[in-house]
Amino acid sequence: MGMGTSTFVIRWVNLLTMLLAVAVVIFGVWLSTHNDGCRRSLTMPVLALGAFIFVISIIGFLGAYKRSTVLLWIYLVVLLIILIAILVFTVLAFIVTNNGSGHANPGLRYKEYHLKDYSSWFLKQLNNTSNWKRLKSCLVKSEDCANLSRKYKSLRQLKSAELTPIEAGCCQPPSECGYPAVNASYYDLSFHPISSNKDCKLYKNSRAIKCYNCDSCKAGVAQYMKTEWRLVAIFNVVLFVVLSMVYFVGCCARRNAANYRSKD
Incomplete structure (x- = not known):
């Protein structure tokens, strides 16, 4: 994949995820306004997730924009950890929800x-x-x-x-x-x-x-949680495939950025 194509894709993917992160943060703030303690208890995890997505997206965006191999390395390492975590959670989710029926x-x-x-x-x-x-x-x-x-x-x-x-x-x-x-x-x-x-x-x-x-x-x-976990697990499979493609493009962008720096 060419330098221009890979960096272009990474920039736009991370720009979209930054917007997603902002939406997640807004949702977390909305949860904090509820009197229902059950919903309000989700506020901090949601805000933390939004902040995490935003920071990682900025690193990926700046790495592609500035063709910085350091930032792209950080981005790829974190993305790899996320991929491994998604894979482990999905396998465990299918194992845990294997039993039980009405x-x-x-x-x-x-x-x-x-x-x-x-x-x-x-x-x-x-x-x-x-x-x-x-x-x-x-x-x-x-x-x-x-x-x-x-x-x-x-x-x-x-x-x-x-x-x-x-x-x-x-x-x-x-x-x-x-x-x-x-x-x-x-x-x-x-x-x-x-x-x-x-x-x-x-x-x-x-x-x-x-x-x-x-x-x-x-x-x-337990049955309700099983159904919800199965849906999350299926979503994670799709997310894993999408992030794997992003990871592949990111690898191309990092390699191209390294070649670009070596020519300077």
Whole structure:
């Protein structure tokens, strides 16, 4: 690849990533304005990510613009580390999310989830008291469970609905408990549960309690995380391919810059 072409591509790629970094920083500032502590906790990681992308983009842009072999070397080393990190994370993500799936129940369109089906990593993270306390506070503040009675006016609608893993696991007791449903968010707990599942006694109709302490809720969160991680892993595969091409162009730009300097 010629000198002009490689440096041109690197300059424009890093100019675009600088604009992306600015957008990420703005998003981080937006998160900081939320009263929701769950969203606000993401502020610093998002801001740090935006700042990191911006700094690396400036190094790559200036290295290509000034044909500086030092800056381009720094850019390529950091980019290589990023590529290795993406590859390692993607492989681990596919391994961790390999286990776990929903269980169908007669008369219900949605699936229910069992915590024991998921990987040991998920079990360790979700059974950690401090981790679950933080996650549970976010679930309680969300409107997932409160919205069920508004979305589904009748029990027939509820049974034929495709509930999310969190709605199915955290907002109601497991179907094996046999509690009669009064509506989409209220169950007759005077009925003696027909199952020995400990979740049956943990469920309460209170909006602040529901089944947030249940293993079924943790399993719902595990299924949600599995789905999200799979999407991130697929995105990372695409990102890895794109960054690999950028890395190849960067190598060409560094080599051309070194040749340009040697001729001076």
